[in-house]
Amino acid sequence: MFNRNFQRIKTNGIELNAVVEGDGPLVLLLHGFPQCSFLWRHQIDPIIEAGFRVVVPDQRGYGSSDAPNEVSAYNIRELANDIAGIAPALGVDEFIVIGHDWGAVVAWHTALLHETSCKAVMGLSVPYMRSEEPPEATNLPDDQFWYIDYFQEPGVAETEIEGDVRRALLAVYYTISGDSPPGSWIAQCEHPKDSKLLDALLMPENLPSWLNEAELDYYVQVFEKSGFRGPLNWYRNLSVLGEVTPELKMKKVAQPSAFVTGIEDDVLKYPVFQNWMEGMKSFMSDLRFITRIEGAGHWVQVERHKETTREILRFLEMVR
Numbered sequence: 001m002f003n004r005n006f007q008r009i010k011t012n013g014i015e016l017n018a019v020v021e022g023d024g025p026l027v028l029l030l031h032g033f034p035q036c037s038f039l040w041r042h043q044i045d046p047i048i049e050a051g052f053r054v055v056v057p058d059q060r061g062y063g064s065s066d067a068p069n070e071v072s073a074y075n076i077r078e079l080a081n082d083i084a085g086i087a088p089a090l091g092v093d094e095f096i097v098i099g100h101d102w103g104a105v106v107a108w109h110t111a112l113l114h115e116t117s118c119k120a121v122m123g124l125s126v127p128y129m130r131s132e133e134p135p136e137a138t139n140l141p142d143d144q145f146w147y148i149d150y151f152q153e154p155g156v157a158e159t160e161i162e163g164d165v166r167r168a169l170l171a172v173y174y175t176i177s178g179d180s181p182p183g184s185w186i187a188q189c190e191h192p193k194d195s196k197l198l199d200a201l202l203m204p205e206n207l208p209s210w211l212n213e214a215e216l217d218y219y220v221q222v223f224e225k226s227g228f229r230g231p232l233n234w235y236r237n238l239s240v241l242g243e244v245t246p247e248l249k250m251k252k253v254a255q256p257s258a259f260v261t262g263i264e265d266d267v268l269k270y271p272v273f274q275n276w277m278e279g280m281k282s283f284m285s286d287l288r289f290i291t292r293i294e295g296a297g298h299w300v301q302v303e304r305h306k307e308t309t310r311e312i313l314r315f316l317e318m319v320r
Contacts, residue, residue: 002038002218009057011085012078014066018057018086022048025119025320026092028083029056032101032126033231034172036063036222038215039100042305043312050313051320052096055086059103061230063222071154074233077113077244079106084114093117096319098312100124100301101267102234111255112248120256120319122312125265125298128253129272129279145191145200151235158228160196166220171201178264178297179208185266185298210302256286258315260308262296288318 004019019037027047031039037056047054058065060082061074068074083106087095096119099107104123111121151157161168176185180202188200207213242249259280261268268276281287291311296304 002041004037004044004056009055009086009089011083011089012081014060014068014082016057016059016066016082016086017064018055019044020053020055020090022053024051024053026087026090026095027052027054027316028086028095028097029054030059030083030097030099030103030106031056031062032099032103032105033234034169034223034228035101035103036219038218038222039299040301043301043309046309046313047316050316052316053092055090057083057086059106061226061233063226067226067230069229071233071236074230075237075244076105076109076241079234080109080113083107083110084117087117094119096120096122096316098122098124098315101126101298104128108253109245109248111253111257112251113245115254118255120315121253122258122260122315124260124300124308125262125267127259127261127268127273127276127280128257128283129276130248130250130283143193144189145193145195146189147197147200148235148238150195150197151232154229154232154236157197157232160198161228162224164198165223166216167203168198169219169223170207170216171198171203173211173299174204174208175201176266176298177208177210178262178295178303179204180297182264183266183269186269208303210299210305252283252285254285256288256315256319257284258288258290258311258318260291260293260300260311262298262300262303263292263294264297265300267298288315 008015029040061067097107104126108128111118191200293304301308
């Protein structure tokens with residue numbers, strides 16, 4: 001299903017399991033939640049064929065990569081340092097980083113914290129903005145459900161999700177995709193506070209066109225082996241994101257940058273991302289382009305993989 005060349009990479013005191021293939025300038029592809037390196041299955045070969053070396057790690061806590069027990073081990077500085085350490089581990093001085101979802105958050109911070117080695121940065125689905133409030137802020141009444149709040153207590157979400165990994169993954173993948181009714185992901189807040197995650201999400205009658213049974217089986221196998229404690233610990237560090245990177249409070253991304261998102265992505269409807277386009281332009285010194293892809297939801301690189309790959313290759317040619 002995913003017959004790639006994996007290797008263990010020692011970085012920042014841990015080991016990441018990563019696809020390492022190709023030759024040329026180094027491009028790092030970062031997944032988010034709840035994903036793994038398999039997310040980039042449609043992009044790896046085209047990027048290699050364009051003359052780049054591609055590294056796609058299972059990030060800290062995911063897949064077969066190391067998963068420290070401490071919640072604090074998943075703060076954004078550690079996650080960015082993991083990624084910045086890949087290049088020197090491979091004997092390379094510079095890299096380009098492209099991230100999706102949480103991987104985009106890591107990509108933006110890697111660029112900000114490692115300006116010397118990070119040559120360029122691209123984000124998918126989660127824009128870069130600075131805010132005085134933690135990015136989980138939703139302005140919801142205390143009696144309404146919100147998944148980020150639900151994820152905060154260690155053990156609670158793990159128990160539910162790991163009890164039926166297939167159902168949980170499919171519900172998340174579908175509800176925030178362009179195939180679900182508009183606003184389906186945001187609509188979870190219409191449920192009462194004591195709801196569980198699967199109470200608040202939708203299940204499709206059939207698999208969407210961009211996800212087949214074999215692909216879903218692969219994801220289930222990965223997460224049944226790794227569990228969800230590591231991935232959920234990323235969310236438990238949202239409230240300290242600014243505290244662990246105080247020097248970045250008003251810092252702009254200096255490197256060449258770009259952003260791609262699906263027009264149907266509910267993430268951009270979060271209150272914290274109000275005026276996200278203007279915000280990105282304010283905090284990017286060299287923003288090359290923003291592309292919004294018709295018909296795509298949150299999983300833009302699989303929902304509309306040809307269009308997304310085209311935009312990635314366009315950016316890579318700009319910064320080669």
